[in-house]
Amino acid sequence: MTTTSAAPVMEIDGAPATAETLAPVLAGYGHFTAMQVRGGRVRGAALHAARLDAASRELFGTGMDGGRFRGLVRHALASAGRADASVRVNVFQPKEAPGAPVCALVTVGPPAAMEQGPYRLKSVSYQRPVAHLKHVGGFGQGYHVRRAAAEGCQEALLTGPDGLIAEGAVTNIGFVEGGTVVWPAAPMLRGITLQVMERELTAAGVPQTGRPVRLADVGGYDGAFVLNSRGMAVVRAIDTTAVPVDAELLTRIRALYDAAPWDAF
Incomplete structure (x- = not known):
């Protein structure tokens, strides 16, 4: 039936x-x-x-x-x-x-889609245990997402010592620096959509790098975005720091995401 x-x-x-x-x-x-x-x-x-x-x-x-x-x-x-x-x-x-x-x-x-951005993120001092695994038991993530939403934010940004940025509570985050995508180097889950985007960016000849990104560094980037299986959204602010939303590379990332192929089971 x-x-x-x-x-x-x-x-x-x-x-x-x-x-x-x-x-x-x-x-x-x-x-x-x-x-x-x-x-x-x-x-x-x-x-x-x-x-x-x-x-x-x-x-x-x-x-x-x-x-x-x-x-x-x-x-x-x-x-x-x-x-x-x-x-x-x-x-x-x-x-x-x-x-x-x-x-x-x-x-x-039923199918679902990410809420359209741009997003405002609230940073929290929290890192997922055994972060490389997508394991069950996400109370900490759920707690911080709800607290962030109560403050008008669309996502919580998980950080470690000295404000080291790792990942969103239910997303990965990437930054734009000129024509390069910067992925945070920190304990995190390498999401499937992140891996798909790495592949598509490489095929399109877009430079990528991984390095530590701290909250104090956010103001120096040309843009940021979050992504997971439900979609992609541009970031407009992290806490009180505004993030540009009009970088040319952000538009290209969006186009590459939309064009990423769907595989048969």
């Missing part, structure tokens, strides 16, 4: 999720990837598969096959009757033993 209602469809290894099969997911140890699907396609499908496999090996001592990942997402999309959707794949281990098999919870809901 298929449905196109707003209610999410949840499957574990291709079967409808139940209270019993969901119980291990609620234990709070695991990892996930999130994506937007349009026309049954996703940006960076191979990158999502590689993320799930690498994180599964690190956390559980066993991999997550890319073909299995793709098949489970295709099945859940068909069950939901959706070609356009928000999809989240949570990987967990029902039996807590090194190398024991892992399971995947696939959740399919």
